[in-house]
Amino acid sequence: MAQDAQRFDIVIAGGGNAALCAAISAAERGAKVLVCEAAPKGFRGGNSRHTRNLRMAHDAPTAVLTDSYAEEEYFDDLMRVTAGRTNEHLAKLAIRESKHIADWMAARGVRFQRSLGGTLSLSRTNPFFLGGGKALMNTHYLRAAELGVEVRYDTEIVGLEMKDGFCRGLELRARGFKDYVETRAFIAAAGGFQANLEWLEEAWGPAARNFKIRGTPYAKGGLLKLLLAHGAAQIGEPDQCHAVAIDARAPQFDGGIATRLDCVPFAIVVNKHAQRFYDEGEDFWPKRYAIWGRLVAKQPEQIGFAVLDSRAFELFMPSIFPPEVSDTIEGLADKLSLNPAQLRATVDQFNAACAADEDVAPAVHDGRRTSGLSPDKTNWARPIAQPPYYGYPLRPGITFTYLGVGVDEAARVGMADGRPSGNIWAAGEIMAGNILGQGYLAGIGMTIGSVFGRLAGENAAKSLRN
Ligand SMILES: Cc1cc2nc3c(=O)[nH]c(=O)nc-3n(C[C@H](O)[C@H](O)[C@H](O)COP(=O)(O)OP(=O)(O)OC[C@H]3O[C@@H](n4cnc5c(N)ncnc54)[C@H](O)[C@@H]3O)c2cc1C
Incomplete structure (x- = not known):
């Protein structure tokens, strides 16, 4: 005993x-x-x-x-x-x-x-x-x-x-x-x-x-x-877990809350082929942030890139790592190692599908949506048109299984x-x-x-x- x-x-x-x-x-x-x-x-x-x-x-x-x-x-x-x-x-x-x-x-x-x-x-x-x-x-x-x-x-x-x-x-x-x-x-x-x-x-x-x-x-x-x-x-x-899209530059473990990126609803998110793959404006970020880890996990090489303009940059909490910045979409693509022509095409297509170039209303589902895109962005859609342009690389960040x-x-x-x-x-x-x-x-x-x-x-x- x-x-x-x-x-x-x-x-x-x-x-x-x-x-x-x-x-x-x-x-x-x-x-x-x-x-x-x-x-x-x-x-x-x-x-x-x-x-x-x-x-x-x-x-x-x-x-x-x-x-x-x-x-x-x-x-x-x-x-x-x-x-x-x-x-x-x-x-x-x-x-x-x-x-x-x-x-x-x-x-x-x-x-x-x-x-x-x-x-x-x-x-x-x-x-x-x-x-x-x-x-x-x-x-x-x-x-x-x-x-x-x-x-x-x-x-x-x-x-x-x-x-x-x-x-x-x-x-x-x-x-x-x-x-x-x-x-x-x-x-x-x-x-x-x-x-x-x-x-x-x-x-x-x-x-x-x-x-x-x-x-x-x-x-x-x-x-x-x-x-x-x-x-x-x-x-x-x-394979079920809480997984968030976090900054791809985060450490392997214990990066904590600071590595999360809250820009997604005000951005477009593309994969390594510079193509969008999900409605970024589906819901408020707290109700949707936990699905984005899985979404990025399903993309080639498990990487995504949030792309936004200077107006959207003001709408979310600052990031711990500085974004990539450029005065042109092509320049931003270069910095993110994306194909510049493809990113340009994706942004142009998105911009053309936005109803109007008006301010978005972050606190409510503002219904400012694209039409005719696959997938559409159903809230907070506004052309990415005001330089400088910003980009963040995203990885799946597993919170818990x-x-x-x-x-x-x-x-x-x-x-x-x-x-x-x-x-x-x-x-x-x-x-x-x-x-x-x-x-x-x-x-x-x-x-x-x-x-x-x-x-x-x-x-x-x-x-x-x-
Ligand atoms: C960055 C981040 C932010 C989060 N923010 C929130 C939030 O704001 N609100 C929210 O609701 N949830 C949040 N979560 C989720 C939340 O942390 C968890 O749901 C909650 O803390 C789980 O508590 P727990 O005690 O079960 O696990 P933990 O707090 O992880 O504790 C598990 C413990 O078990 C110990 N352990 C493991 N194996 C053994 C063993 N064999 N023997 C002895 N000890 C062992 C570990 O060392 C650890 O201390 C967040 C998670 C992360 C990573």
Whole structure:
């Protein structure tokens, strides 16, 4: 039998928002909790440290949100982006519980700020963390420390000891050394598998070699593989993920929010043959940005180029890397390594299909569309005619994968044979595929992690009484 220092009521895998919401919830109910975070302390917090906001239903204006956002509207938005590929019961639970997250976090020291305005269009639906995800995570860790939660950094869970359907012990790789802890309950909150490039390649083929990973390099899916190998129910498809079009010059991992490009609705996007391939003005960027990673992933060599003029350049948040600039379309094509004559032809064709050369209205669907193009641009279409011209190279930036483990409304992991697991719960990206079969709604990642993190912590702690 392990020594006391190696025996816990609840062990949690992961060091992001879902793990810490679970840890705080469980410790507040008196459980002795160990958090194992694969990353070293300086990189703790997984993808969560990159976040800015979460999506929250509310019935009336709050200190940080305007107007109201009814549960039904939230659900309709989710149904639209997922095309119905969601577990409706769990989705409604997440949406209902989202109403309480901000208050729950605020009571534990997290501070929120008003949403940024402009083209983000989130001031009604998404409260922002003051200081961003890093401040959120630091506050979570502080609260966990106050509650006596033990955190081991640089500690990866690499093995589960299962007895009669219950997880009784965990094999750890702690700072490179083998270790072992006993537990009465286990919570898996170890994120997706997006940082495992080989696994991505299995799902996507060689195209995955051109993907960038926007967040933590520590989400490699090792625990997900272990759970599936021990009979947990699999949910979601291996190639479904949240993927954004990001600046092609971003680093391979952890480039974070700064590498995202918000210019697409006000630009045209072409592939390496200088040809358009999708309606750039389909919807507001927060509702569409998550499909563009996949769209670029499907183009030759997984590269795209946003092309715009000086008037459009004023309409979106500045980019971290400077754009390519030229006074002529042909000059811009040269800088982007595109065929100048082909880009000229694409721009001319687009310009001729625009109804009028009037200002676009970024805050509403302005209906300024092209006609006769394939594909048409259905909002914010205005000729690209005012030099200088700007261009950005785009790559698929993978945020997180959706393949995960099935859970029930208590956040308990289900087994492939339909029974609930004995004492394993899951929260966050590792189970987000229950709600996100495809598509994405800005801020729902943190909603899922917070709601199911709390549920997992609460229910794992309650189970200790049995
Ligand atoms: C750049 C960026 C911006 C984003 N912005 C937003 C936003 O504003 N709003 C929003 O809702 N969502 C956003 N997301 C998505 C959001 O980050 C996730 O949905 C959410 O943080 C998931 O939380 P999590 O705790 O499940 O995973 P993570 O925060 O990624 O945590 C997973 C943790 O597990 C650890 N780990 C992995 N394997 C093991 C193992 N075997 N043993 C122990 N530990 C392990 C990792 O080190 C990591 O700490 C963003 C993501 C990125 C990359």
